[in-house]
Each structure stands twice: as C-alpha cells, then as structure tokens.
Amino acid sequence: MEFFERFAIPHPSAPIYASMVAIALTIVAIIAGLTYFKKWGYLWREWLTTVDHKRIGIMYLISALLMLFRGGVDALMMRAQLAVPDNKLLDAQHYNEVFTTHGVVMIIFMAMPFIMALMNFVVPLQIGARDVAFPRLNALSFWLFFMGAMLFNISFVVGGSPDAGWTSYFPLAGNEFSTSVGSNYYMIAIQIAGLGTLMTGINFITTIFKMRAPGMTLMKMPMFTWSALITNAIIVFAFPVLTVALAMGTMDRLFGTHFFTTNNGGMDMLWANLFWVWGHPEVYILILPAFGIYSEVISTFARRNLYGYKSMVVSMVLISFMSFLVWVHHFFTMGQGALTNSIFSITTMAIAVPTGIKIFNWLFTLYKGKIEITTPMLYALLFIPLFTIGGVTGVMLGMSAADYQYHNTMFLVAHFHMVIIPGVVFAMLAGLTYWWPKMFGFMLNERLGKLAAWVIGISTLVAFMPMFFSGLDGQARRMYTYSASTGFGPLNMISFVGAIGLAVGFAIIVYNVYYSVRYASRDIGADPWNARTLEWATHSPVPEYNFAIVPHVKSAEALWDAKKKRHILFQGDYEKIHMPNNSGVPFIMSSIFFVWGFAMIFSMWAVAIIATIGIFACMAHRSVEIDHGRYISVRKIEETETKLRGAK
C-alpha cells in the first residue's frame, strides 16, 4: 500500500475528484473513438510521426488552446475565490496550487506553444522555405514540450500540484516547506518542455539564416520572421540558465544537495537570480513574436508598408540585449543596496525607449493608410492603448524606491497582465484569426470574431484596472482571502466580473470556430486578406511542399511587389522536391522522457535508469540510421497544383 500512497492527492477536494473522473472519461472516449473510427493508423501516420512544420504548428496550436482553457479555469477559480471577502470556496492550500499552476501553465504551456505554433506555421512560409532546417528535431521539440505539459498537468490528480508560486522561490519550494511531490513536477516538467524549446531555438535560427528564398537578404525579411529570429536567439541564451537552475532545484529536492537551502551554505537568493536571469528574457521571448504579428497585421490592414522598418529591427535587437540586463528589478527589495538598485532601475526604464519606438512606428504605419478594421486589426488596435497602460505602469515599477511599495502587490499583477494579455494574448488571437485561412482553408466568421475581440478587450480592462488600485491600497498578491474590513471587496468583485467577461469572450471564439467549420466558405483563394508577404503566395491550405517553385524575392513585401509592381515570384519549371521522411522516434523518445520524468518525480530510480537508457538508445538509433529523405516527383507536383488551383 505504501507504494501507492504517494500517488494520492495530499489535499483532495470535490472538484479534483470530478476532474479525475473527467480526465479518465476523456481518455476512454478518445481511445474508444479512435478505435471505433479506425483512426489509429491515420493518427500515427499523419500526426504522431509527422515532421511537417505546418502540422507541428497545428499541434502546438491545439495544445496551446487546451492549456489556455486549463489556465483560464484556474484564473476563474482565483477570481471567484477573491470576489467577496472571507470566501470559503477554496482553502489556502488549494488556492496556492491554483495560482501556481495558473502561472506556469499560462507562461510555459500556453503562451510559449502559441508563439511556437505561429512561428512553426508561418516562418518557413514567409521565407519561402520547404520546411525548417531540422524537421525531425522540430518534431522532437514539439513532443518534448507536449510531454512536459502533460506531465505537469497530471500533477493535480496524481501526487499533488506545485504550490510555491510560478516563481517557485526557495526555500519555500524546498523539501522543508514543500513536502508534496508538487515542486518535483515543477522542476522536471518544465525541464523537459524547456529542452524542447531550446531545440526550437537552434532550429529556427539555422532555418532563418540559411533557408531564405533567393533575394531575401536579412533586411528584406518580413517583420514577423525578424521577431522570430531574435526571439530564438534569446531562447538559445536564456534557456540554458533555466536548465541549470531547475537541475539544481531538482538536486536539492531529490538528492539532498544544499544549493538553495537555509543551511550548509545554501543560498536562496541564487535561485531568485537564476530564475529571473531566464525569466525576464522569457518575457521578451513572448512579446517579440507578438510585436512581429502586430507589425504584419497593422501593415496589411492599413494597406501600407510598415513605417520605420529599420528602426523596428534595431529596437528589437536592443530589446533582446537589454532583456538580459534588467533581471534584478524583480527583487529590488532583496536588500542589494541603493547602487545596484539604481543601475537596474535605469536599465529597466531604458528598455521602454525601444518599446516606445515600436508603438510610434505602428501608429505612423496607420498614417495615410486605408485602414480596414478586420478582426486581427481590431485586436491590434485594442492592443495599442491597453498595452500602453501596461507599459507605462512598467516604467513606474522600474523606479526602484517606488517599487518597494508596488512589489508583491496587486499593482504588479495588474501591470503584467495588462502587458501580457494585450501584448501576447491579443497578438496570438490576432495571429490565429489572420493565419487561420492559411492553416485550414476557410476564414473565421468576422462578426463573431469582432464581437469576441470587443468583449475580451473591455473585459481585460474591467478585470485588471481595479487591481492597480487594490494594490496601492495594500492588497498583496497571492492572498487566498482577505477580511471585509480591508475594503478590497468591491474592487475584487469588479475584477471577477471582468474575468467572467474574458471567459465569455473565449467562449465566443470557440463558438466561432465551430460556426465557421460548419458554415464558412471553402472558396477563399490563396490571399483572402489582400496581404503582402510570401505565405499568401501559396495555396490555402498549403501543400506539403509549401511552394511548387522556390520564390524569388526583391523586398520585404514580396507578394505586394508581385501584385502591384509586376514582380515575378515564381520563375522556372517544376523540379522534383526533396522532403524529409516521417519518423516515430521523436514521439517515442519523448514518451520515454515522460516516463523518465514521472519516475524522477516519484523517486522511482530503477524506472528512471531504464528510461534514461531508453532515451540514449533513441539517440544511438538516430546516429546510425541512414535516412536520405524522399522526393516528390514532378508529376505529383503537377497533379497537386492542378487540384489546388481548381479549388480556388
């Protein structure tokens, strides 16, 4: 019995049991459905073993949306608990687990795969490539992320969720104060997903450097590709820091080392430093692709070229450098003294300058434009004012002395939600709506889309503006309850209303997907938005080889040149196309990683060792394997092209 006891939930409650049942039923339903419709083979051949960047992108997208749902439910539970004083909906332990998983899920398992989804799908198309540099590595990246996410998500039904906050500060997250396996899940699951992210970084930098269409110099890349390049550069330099920090945390928890403990020389401040040396660049890993998306969307629907292309690039490069020089502002109050604080206060506020340049460039892109307000454009136009509020409060937080008052309060929570939701989430929704026809061959309904955008935009304000005030009134973050005498009640009630509004907004998007799948026209052509970049030059949905003929490019707006300046994109005849083979190894290897992670979390060493051997066996297999890929014949290309053209 003892063996099984550790898998039990330390703090069970009715909703957790309900979720257990729900998860079990869902798994049964999926397995039964796949078997009944005989789709196992299809699933394996077309999805689990695929190395196609478009399909991997779509799988990232599905995972991100699932995780958005999970993180969103966490958020609703939190806002419901705080809606009235002295609420008993959740107890302290449960609330702590909920805000911890909310943070981790939203940042690592929702926002990250969302940007990965769009980067995967769009970047190779935008640079006129047939796939990424290392397609199989790409599949491995996805499956590692996916297994990490699944591992993290089973924590609340097996063994207990992490409960030390998404920052997981030691010594709170150490064995002494966090006795359940929750924090083990945190360390291991994020580690596995992080490895996948690092590989993506390497993959995309190589892809963008080496696989651009002829004529596309670096300064002729679309802005989203530029943002992807810089983001991946940040990934490559930031994620190893997280890898080390998590490894040290794991060793503290599993092997009794003293990196971050309170005795034998351990140093809790080291964790905080390492975490934020990764954590702050991570913020820019999320926001830069978002900026890239806005650049594409605003320029497309203002029907104008992007204003200040060069300064956009320069500002992104500056942001990426500076993002590594500001981490101390996450703990001005740690007592490092006025000098250190002053230096980091200045670097923090300085980073607002390149960000400001971008805002003004977007505004001037509208100048003399012919603005058409579509759903993606609406998100972009809502983003500018809301993000400005989030941004300027960030400058305020950067003032170190004043930060002594903002730190750890709802003011901070309000700030980063006002940055991340308009900045990242709106961008993801804009990008999703914008590229949806390219992914699936039909458009999402515009009326429902705009309605959702308005509901989400307004609800964001309603949910998060009150927090600025309750923060200044002394409400600390992460408090599971407060007494009526504090007077926080009305403000938190408003926030709760806003949270419900956000939920309604996302529900409208889900309905929109359902509605559009059923009723939207499939006859949309390659370029339904009248856009400017290469991804719109091939068919929707995209054939597996992306472009039948490699495009030739003259400017950052290749398709626009083709439409307006009679530039010829595709010259020459069809040639046979080299494509990579599918492989089951990434999926299998990642599944073994899942087993390895689970075994590590529960200290089942024998299983962990066997899994480790399994992982290395997969690598050995890869080393000796001979795989030269396959060719798509000219005849096959002709057939596909005729068929797709007919669908126009």
Add this chain to the structure above:
Amino acid sequence: MKLDHSLPLEYRTEEGQLKILGFWIFLGAEIMLFGTLFASYFTLVDRVGSGPSGAEIFEITPVLIETLVLLTSSFTIGLGIHAMRLGRKKAMLSFFAITLLLGLAFLGVEIYEFVHYVHIGAGLQTSAFTAILLTTLGTHGLHVTFGLFWGLFILLQVKKRGLTPETANKSFIFSLYWHFLDVVWIFIFSFVYLKGMM
C-alpha cells in the same frame, strides 16, 4: 542531392552545412550552460558550511593528469580531422581512436577524483560549495562520457561506410564538440582548481 565539390567534404551537402551552423548555435547554448554553472560556482565557492573548502581537498596530481590527457586528446582529434580532409581514412580512424582512449583515461581519473572527494567527506550533500563543485565537474564529465559513446558510434560508421559527406560531417561536428569540452576544461582548470589552490 546537390554536391559542391569546391568545399571540404563535411560542408559539401546543404544539409551538412545546416548541421554545422546548428551545432555552432548549440555550442552557444552550451556556453550559457557552463557560464551559469561558473557564475553559480563563484557565488557559492565560499559557502562551505561545515564542510571543507577547495584548498583543503584539491590535489594537483590528478588534475594535471586530466588536463594533460584532455589537451592531448583535443590535439589528436584535430589531427584526425586533418587526416579526414586529406582523405586518409585509416589515419583518421587511428587518431579518433586515440582521442577516445584519452577521453576514457580522463574519465577514469575524474572518477577516481570524485571517489576521493566523497571519501574525505566532500560529497554532494556536504555543502553548497561541494554541491556546485561536483555539479560543475560532473556536468563536464557527463559531456565527456556522452562524447565517448557518440565518438565510438561515429568511428564505427566511418569504418563501415567510409568517408562520405555524411560521415565526414558527423565527424567534424563531433570534433567541434570535443574541442569545446577542452575549452571548458581549461576554464575549470584555471578558475576552479588553480584559483582554489592558491
């Protein structure tokens, strides 16, 4: 497959070029990884708790042997790649084999060193200092171990398949990895051992 014969064998296919660039970027990530370990080491080096300090446990002899062996192996793998470019498969294989043997010797001495540390009461759990010391050395050691297996696989492939653009590409990338481990060791030697013994 397009082949550009003006380039060295390992760069001849497009895929090969991608892999070499990708690997350089990976080494960038590795630099950050070891950089973080070094930064943590310098932060924790004086936090010895009730355990021993570096000066009390470091011994110069095994460290010198390790350094000598690893530096030599970096030289021999360089010779191996040179032989590969001249198309001399046999010479290349011999140099690779010597490299791997030297790597094995390094690993042997390092294992001895670890056992010794644990024996004199400087185990993983002793203090923050011993933990970061053994983690930094151990991460490098694990890289070497991984390299031994990887190198062996490449050696066998070259032996069986001959010098093709693919095997040459793999060998070249492996040599980059091996040189990198050598550079990391030079840092460990200077800033962990020498500085610790002074």
Add this chain to the structure above:
Amino acid sequence: MSLIFTIFTVLTGCEPLLVLDPKGPQAQVQANDIKTSIIIMSFIVIAVFTILAIMLFKYRASKQNKDYEPPHIEGNVWVETICVGIPIIIVAFLSFMSVKSNYAVEAAPNGYGNKEPLVIYAASSNWKWHFSYPEEKIETVNYVYIPTDRPVEFKLYSYGPITSFWIPQLAGQKYAMADMVNTLHLAADVPGEYMGRNANFSGKGFAENTFNVKAMPQKEFDEWVDEVKDTAKPLTEEKFTELLEPGHLGQSTYTGTHLGFMPPPEGENGGHNHGSNGGDKNMEQHQPNETDSKTEHEHH
C-alpha cells in the same frame, strides 16, 4: 485616465489608498515618486491615445476614395528622432528621481538624521512576526509599538521562507531571509495604528501573516516598555522554539529577547562563514550577550 482614477477612488469608499496616504518620510518619498510618475505617464498615455484616435478618424478605408492607394513611406529621421528623444528625456528624468529616492529610502529618514534610531529586530517564522527590542530587552509577537518622531531601524530576517516586511503607510517592503539581515529605515510622523504584513508568498498561512503597528509619542512608548517589563513573562529558549512552530498565534509579549540564545544570521550581506565585512556595527552594539539575557530572565 484621471476619469478612471476618480471612479475607482469613489468605489474604494472615498478613502485615500494606503500607499498614497503616507504617515512617514520614507513612504512620503515613495508616494511622491508614484504620483509624479503617474502624472508624467498620463501624458504619454494621452499622447498615444490621441494619435491613435486621429489616425483612426482620418485614415479609415470608409472615409476614403475607393481608388486611393496608400503611399510607401520608409520613415523620417526627424519623426524618429523625436520618438526616441522625448522618451529618453522622460526616462532620464525618472531615472534621476528613482536614484535619488532609492538613496533616500535606504538612509535614515529625512529630517531625522541626527536622532538616535530605535533598533528593532523583526524576524518572520511561519506565519508570525517576532519583534525584538534589544535595547529595551523586550519581545513582542505579531505587533510592534514604535515611538513617533524618532527614526526606526528594522533588522529583518526569517526563520523559513523568504518574507517581505511591509507597512504601506510608513515605508515600502524589504525581504526577510534566512541567511542575511536586511535593514529597513522608517519613521512615523504622527501617532496612529498602521497595517503591517508579509507581502511575499510564504505558504499556507500567508494571507493571515499580518501584524499591527502602533506609533505613539516617546513618553507613551517608554511607559509601555516599563509596563511590559513589569507584567510580561520572560522569553525562554524553550518558549521561543514553541513560538517558531508553524501556525498562527495571536499577539503576545515577553521580557528578554531571542537574540541571545538564537542570534540572527551573521553579517549584513553574508551567510554562514561568508564575508562578514567586519561585522555589522549595529548588531555588535545592540546584540546583548548571552549572560545579559540570562540575568534578565532571572530578574523576572
């Protein structure tokens, strides 16, 4: 922005927000920074909103000729110089303010420089605050009395997770950690009761990890100290260990402090056996030696 601000102020019940209602010089510095930066930032927000509104108003497709073809505009050096220049000026100004304020809050409170500070050791344990008065040789749990018109130095450390010591109306936060002592300077200008809490998440009992602060004139404070010395029980090592057990306790008062038998971590910035920088002067000065506190116990 200001409209929203007014609406919310009304909603919070017309009372000023705690942080913007400072009762001491340190919190005053911070409140000034906050208010100034809100005003400056409002200009930026208004500028962005205005430009956006103008652009949307003038350049909507529906307002334009069907054949209108937007021009290709690369950028303009002057416009971009302005867009960089003005933010740089603003950031430079705010940086200047930030640095000045940071040095101010890290030093003795303005106007109190010449007065001898009262040193109080504030240690957190799950989920309580222990206040030791080394000079007065008394200790309180979950409440702290301070004299007005006299600078107070809180020496912060923790028996457990990182906590953050915060009295919004008197001063901003500072962390209390297990392996170093942080100093928080503050002073109360006016007598009154203030809310204090741990602002940094520290586990299950975090929400209730609060304490009361009462500021009173020096005379009253001295009377209180005397009263405590007459009535309170001594703090023994055994009793203190019991107090450290995780949980919530009400307020309590003791004579003697735990500083003797369970001294705070060494050094201002160091951990165990780590660069003590010649030791912290205040601590050497105020930390009673073991015999002192023992005799104290025997007296009562």
